Structure formats: C-alpha cells, structure tokens
Amino acid sequence: MRFFYLVLPCLMAFASLSGQQVPFQRGVNLTGWFQASNARRIQFSLYSKTDFAQIKSLGCDVIRLPINLHAMTDGAPHYRVDPLLFAFLDSVVAWAEELELHLILDNHTFDPSTNTEAHIGVPLKAIWPQLAAHFNNRSNRLYYEILNEPHGIADALWNQIQGEVIQAIRAVDTAHTIIVGPANWNSYQSLTAMPAYSDPRLIYTFHFYDPFLFTHQGASWTAPSLVPLGGIPFPYGAASMPALPAALRGTWIESGFQSYAREGTAARVREQLDIAIQFRNQRNVPVFCGEFGVYQPNSTPLHRQAWYRIVREYLEANGIPWTSWDYHGGFGVFLPGTAGLFDRHLDVPLLESMGLQAPPQLPDVFAPDSAGFFLYRDFIESGLLESSYGSGTLDYYDQTNSPLEGNYAIRWDGPGQYSSIGFAFRQTRDLSVLRAQGYGVGFWVKGNSPGASFDIRFIDTKTGANDLPWRMRFTVSETQAPWDGRWRHIHVPLTAFQEHGAWDNGWFNPQGKFDWKSIARFEIVAEHGGLESARFSFDQIQISLPQAVAVRQPSPTLAFEVFPNPASDRINVRLSSRPGNLDFVLTDLSGKLVRQGMLEPSSDIPVQGLPSGTYFLRITDERGSWGSRKVVIW
Helix, strand or coil, X not given: CHHHHXXXXXXXXXXXXXXXXXXXXXXXXXXXXXXXXXXXXXXXXXXXXXXXXXXXXXXXXXXXXXXXXXXHECCCCCCCECHHHHHHHHHHHHHHHHHCXXXXXXXXXXXXXXXXXXXCHHHHHHHHHHHHHHHCXXXXXXXXECCCCCCCCCHHHHHHHHHXXXXXXXXXXXXXXXXXXXXXXXXXXXXXXXXXXXXXXXXXXXXXXXXXHHHCCXXXXXXXXXXXXXXXXXXXXXXXXXXXXXXXXXXXXXXXXXXXXXXXXXXXXXXXXXXXXXXXXXHCXXXXXXXXXXXXXXXXXXXXXXXXXXXXXXXXXXXXXXXXXXXXXCCCCECCCCCCCCCCCECHHHHHHCCCCCCCCCCCCCCCCCCCEEEEECEECXXXXXXXXXXXXXXXXXXXXXXXXXXXEEEEECCCCCCEEEEEEEEEXXXXXXXXXXXXXXXXXXXXXXXXXXXXXXXXXXXXXXXXXXXXXXXXXXXXCCCCCCCEEEEEEHHHCEEXXXXXXXXXXXXXXXXXXXXXXXXXXXXXXXXXXXXXXXXXXXXECHHHCCCCCCXXXXXXEEECCCECCEEEEEECCCCCCEEEEEEEXXXXXXXXXXXXXXXXXXXXXXXXXEEEEEEXXXXXXXXXXXXXXX
C-alpha cells in the first residue's frame, strides 16, 4: 500500500480533473485544532485517528483542515515552517490515507477584522513550496488550499498573486490538486472575477452564508456586533420575526432586516447558489463549497435544520460537493452546551438535515471519578482543552530542557502576573471521591529562579447568573522544592487546597461555595507577581495518589543517531559507544507502543507495515541511561 501512495501522484502528474469532476462529496471543517498562534501551541491530542473514523462513519469522505499556516513559521524574511508542524501533519495525513479520506490543507491565516495585505504573496510563495515539497509523494487525496477568504484586496491583485502561488507550488509538486478561490471572502458573487487559470489540476471554491442575518445572528466578530440579534426565522415568517434591537438601528443591519422578507426564502437561497452553479457550467471547471453553516447560539434549531436541508439538497442536486463549517465549534454538529462527545452529544436532527447518519446516542451519564488520570505527558491528554492565557513564552513540546519522560515537556518562560497554563475539562469532572481517598495533584517541575512561586488551582463551573467560578488554590514555592535547575517531584493532596475566591468581571471573596463535584479547569498561574526572569518546566502532570509516581532523577541521556530517516522498511541505530545490552521502544505521536525489543549490536529495527507518519524511538541501556529520536516512516 505504501508503494501505491508513493507512485500514484507521479502517475497522475500530467492528468487533469475532467470537466466538472470533484473527487469527494461531503465533509466537515475540523476547526480549532491547527488554528494556533504557533506550532508549539497546537493541542495535537485534540483529535485522533478515531475521530477521523467517526467523521467518516457519519457519511463524510473529506475533511477540510484549517491551519494558521503563516504563524507556523519563523516569519519574515524566510518563513521557514516549524518541523513540529510537519511532524503533526505527517500523522494527520497518514490517518486520512489509511481511512481513504480526502484531506484539504486549508491555509486559514485569516483575521476577519483585517484586510488581506497587498504583499500577501511573499509569505504564500515562501511557505507553500515547503509544504508541497514535503508532501509531494503522498496520496492524491491530499489537497492544497492557497488562502481562506482573502478580503479587502482588489480582485485583480489577488488573482495575480494566486496565479504566482500556483506556479510556485508546481515548481516542486505537479501532482496534487490545488484549491483556489476568489477575493471578497471567497464569495460566490466574485467567482466570475477569477481568471481562467491554465493549471489543469485546480478546484474552485466558494463559501455560502446567506441570508447573513440568519446565519450569523449572535455573532460577536461582525461589525456591528450581532450579539443582540436573535430569533431570526428561516424561511421568513412575519409572525415569527423579532424586533430589530435598538443597538442595530441606523446600521447596514437595519436595511438587511427590512429586506429579509425577500432574502430569507428558499427560492432566494437557490437563486444565489445558481451563481456558483452557472460559473461551474460556463467555465467547465470543478467547483466546491468549502464553507456553509449557521451559528448556533441565537438561532432556532428547527429553522437551522430547515436552512441546512435546503442548502445541502440544492448543492447535491447540482453536483456541488461541500464541507460544512464546522465540527465542534459554534456552527457545529454537536448539541450546544455539551462536551461534544460523539456517542452522546451529536445533534441528530441537524445531521439528518445534512444527509448524514448519526449513531444511536447514549445517555449522558455523569459520575464521580474513581481513578487518577493524567493531564499532561508529552501531550495534553485527550478529554482536555488547552485554555492558557497571558504573556511570556509557552511551549508544550519543549525538547531543549531535557524532558523528564518521553519526548516533550512544557516550558514556561517569563510569564507576566496572572498568566496561566490552562487545562479545561471537555466534560465537567467530579473529584469529590478522589479527594476523600487521598488523591492529589502530582507533577515534576524544574525552575531556575530562587524565590519564585506560582499557584496551582482548580476552578469550578459557573452554572448560572447567580453562581460564580470559584477557585481552590495551593501556592507552590521553594518550601516544596528548590528551584535549582533540576527536576523535582511535587505532590499536593486535594485536601491541602484552600478556597481563594472568584473572578467574574470583578473579584469576589471566598464564600465556602467551591464545588469539588463540578470542576471545569485546572491551571498553573503566576498569581503573586510577574515571573519575567523565570523559566519553569513541567512534566507528567496528573491526579494521583502520593505513591503513584516514583520520585527519582532522570538518567543521563544516551546519544545515538538513526538512518535512513525517513525510512520505509528498516532503521539502523548508530551510537557513539556500545554500553552493553540495549532495549528499544518505538511509539507513535500519541504515545501508543508500536514496536519494542532488544537491540543487538549489528541489528536493524524493522518498520515495514507501519502506517506512514512520525514516530519516536527510545533506547535504554542496562544502566538506565536513555535517549530519544524522532523517526519519519514513509
């Protein structure tokens, strides 16, 4: 199968997409994953191959992956892509290949409040050839989308830049299909302003969010804000129309409100979609709807379902593939206000209106935790959402400061006061039983600033207008461990935490209302002042019994090299010395064991049959010294 993936793009290099053909049909945008401020803030464990399989089981055959691509580089002038991004994407691409899903790498370097810069071609022409060179031998189910929703830039200039980017990609990759779109937010109205690009392997994309008052009611990122607007029906019905909020009178929203009787109908929606369909027919090119959806908070479920059904059925009746916006976000396919669990919280009527098939949903059972669990070990654990804030440098994948275990540790440099490393629980946790049984927070920490201190704290849920997000905290200082640049283990019993108060647009002193049965977040916080000159590292953070973690110092690292790297069938290990018997362990990015055994002096490690992607090889000698290296397998 690997041979198939290697040669197929080469065989397809001079083939074109025939006429209006698009190789995929329907899918979702997997948002909030790679849309991070840099590669080291990506929460890679947020999704896994299991999630991809679940999306496929709904009836999807394509995933559009928005990536804050320009932020994943070292910036001007070279825009070199962080190798960590490639390591993560290698695994994502491998999951898609193994499941036979189409995958769109969408350059979602996008700010709705800022116009696309006239020199946007500089980063685009620097970054895309790097991705194309890295992925040019991967499956032809992989696609490059040049830029999401360029806006505030002239059509002619954007069209010229887009053409230059196509050429830059083709200089290193002639096989993979490129997705191109018009200016003006990828509007269907602007499709005809695009030139007839000569490249034979293009798909033209557009986005559809009309009528805007209906799809974006409640949105805070628009100008003016539509947070006050809610209850707009679809289709239009005079009896169910709300009054126009006073804050929106005199704005362009008022004129849209007045014309909604005409704009908010199924006939008008189909009329607007016809513009994209006519473009497809006249140009005889493949066309795809990359985004469409309705914001959940202020829209009515039945009206939202009606809109999805009308749009989806008309797209499909006219042969236009689509990816909805989005999966877990505010436009998503999960019930609002839930943890978004696949087997419990899918919005089944909405999925049915989208022509997708949801599995039977289980009761949403909530029970106290009965065993300890990790929050971080190489990755933020699944079931958590990264929720950090503040200043300083935060790296979840640091390898420069000798991680205690595995391949990564958290590095926190120079945080200002109140900056935090945050772990939000996707589903509320009940720690009351664990607290009664003597569990606590255990973690390894290494600091370089004598006298510094920070808080670890839990924050409970805010359940309503009369409730507050109460805090329980413990201050960690050199009373617990010296900050001498060595790894130190700390275990704080849950019973040692003290109520601190609550912040909710103002400070509230403790009232004895913290609820251990309803925990929303765990945080590490520079509570007592800025730590601008400090550096801390954290590893192996967990809720555990005191004896669950052996208190020891890590063994000295064992230096070795691996070759070839990338490899396809075997890897050889080269050590500076041979210190007796060696054990090896090969894990994937999630930490799952895939190979282990003894390493003889003259032996290789077989890797044939393993899925393509990034792995970590750890070797340990008979004295306990160990080392780790990244290995890419094709």
